[in-house]
Amino acid sequence: MNRRYAILAPGHFASDAKTAHGVIAYGGDEVVAVIDAESAGKTIHDVVPYLQSTAPIVATVQEALQFAPTSLLIGTAPKGGGLPADWRAAILSAIGARLEVVSGLHDQLGEDPDFKLAAQRAGTTIWDVREPPAVPLFSGAVYGVTAPTLLLVGNDCSVGKMTVALELCRAAERAGNKAAFVPTGQTGIMIAGWGISIDRVIADFAPGATESLVLYAAQSKPDLIVVEGQGSINHPAYAPVTLALMYGAAPDALVLVCDPLRDRIGGYRTPTLGYRELIRLHEALLATVKPARVAGIALNTRYLDDAAARKEIERAEAETQLPADDVVRYGPDALYAAVAPQMRKGRPCGV
């Protein structure tokens, strides 16, 4: 389905609507309007300058309807848990106008009696993107995928693994290669319009869910499969999801995404690891199941000035003897060109 999104972000679009910004920046589907009374009358680009879209910001769902959206996207949760009354009214209004509702909220909108009944009556659907479908156990079928597969890993959550994956896909396309992005978390799913939140899958089935995503991506006969990463291998809470992606995607190469200023895992006292230790751990684990090497390092230097960014990139290269770059600051083409030769199809152990 080609969606046309109206994005619901009341009071949030200018500030913390991370999912909305991601869908506008990278989404395959068009964003035709944003609903946020605080910025109504401006364009997306007016409010978030790094986004190129000039789609309008309006105050209400009713006003957004003139731009013929097919779907209402809810990407940002209001602070404090429950859905405020005006959000409920906006969602019901969209359902009444037969828009599909696409939600990344923790609470399942499809299980809310009001929304569920309204959607049934209107003949439209609610897609809770965090809610995983039934998935199989890991089978090893992923070892038969012929396209080289790249997995993003990193030194913590929220360091830019999804952004690097999407930028490397763009670089691959510019270099004449068809790249398939594999979404494994809610923003990635909204951007691509498919995918599974691996962190919400029952632990036993997380590698199988990852495998099923790669198999699905392979159906389009891409030249390259790029799997969005999650967590970090020494994250006390999320490392099992990281490992599920490593064994389930069976990558042929990794790109390591690091925020060099992040010295502790977010929310914990656990220290983040250095480049060489991260490389060693990931490669040692994969070597026992489906060998793959780290091919390059993508640094998130957002909080550094240009000189400090270049110095950190040089340090990473000197420490690891691998190509390093910031694909947002300097564009992804150089890092893509440096890592592409490493993306040769490898074989699993024991075959």
Added chain:
Amino acid sequence: MNRRYAILAPGHFASDAKTAHGVIAYGGDEVVAVIDAESAGKTIHDVVPYLQSTAPIVATVQEALQFAPTSLLIGTAPKGGGLPADWRAAILSAIGARLEVVSGLHDQLGEDPDFKLAAQRAGTTIWDVREPPAVPLFSGAVYGVTAPTLLLVGNDCSVGKMTVALELCRAAERAGNKAAFVPTGQTGIMIAGWGISIDRVIADFAPGATESLVLYAAQSKPDLIVVEGQGSINHPAYAPVTLALMYGAAPDALVLVCDPLRDRIGGYRTPTLGYRELIRLHEALLATVKPARVAGIALNTRYLDDAAARKEIERAEAETQLPADDVVRYGPDALYAAVAPQMRKGRPCGV
């Protein structure tokens, strides 16, 4: 609650009722009867000689009632998925007699309308032990536990990690130390009467679920906490659960359980790892979060004769410079005595 179990195992008790045998061998609750018409009239010991219990085997739930059970335990699933009609009748008969039903089946008996309504009417309960409760995200509270914690890991599933954990608890008790066994899978849960099937927890919450189990065990002020292991660190499907136990339990020492004849991960082509590679991988992962060392090796030499078993134990010791033994064949006291000095409380990274 002190349970008195009647175990339902029609046609299975003599052969593959692994959970039933485990509960009889190690359970804290008494097994007062087994229901299996094929062996009716004999005792447990008659049919499974290594079990010491002389409790009777009877043909029907009605006959079992004379031994005053509080609970019907269903530990083995019939082949082929669905519940056959005679099992349904037996379970309904137990519910009618106000027995609690404790089930390790994949299908949730508590969600079956017939069973649910019958239990409501009889005023009794159904405990589906595989179904996890709501669990928190990992918090790090486990780092405050003062009892040394031992985690079992291994070269594959079904190599005896639970049995070794239980045997080491027995040895600890004999040595005058109070040991708390932490169950992380269905048979362990039935044996201990509490616990969580970590493999059924949503991936993000698996370390938090493990942490909550260790915190619960710590409440009884044990001298030692022994956590049942699951899977293996290079198991393509179950390694995320293994890693969740490692980071979530934050152990102070590990014991490695290996079947030396297992050369591939069960159901996959992935080779199992050697002793030294297993030790390296587990210690390298833990070193980044909560350092702990492998303190000893428990071999499962069930399929070897005595000479071959002793040779394999010697080989493991020579290769690793660690104490090794088969705690079933030779008893757990020697291995416990050898590893106990390694169980000193350690500190997490970054504190």
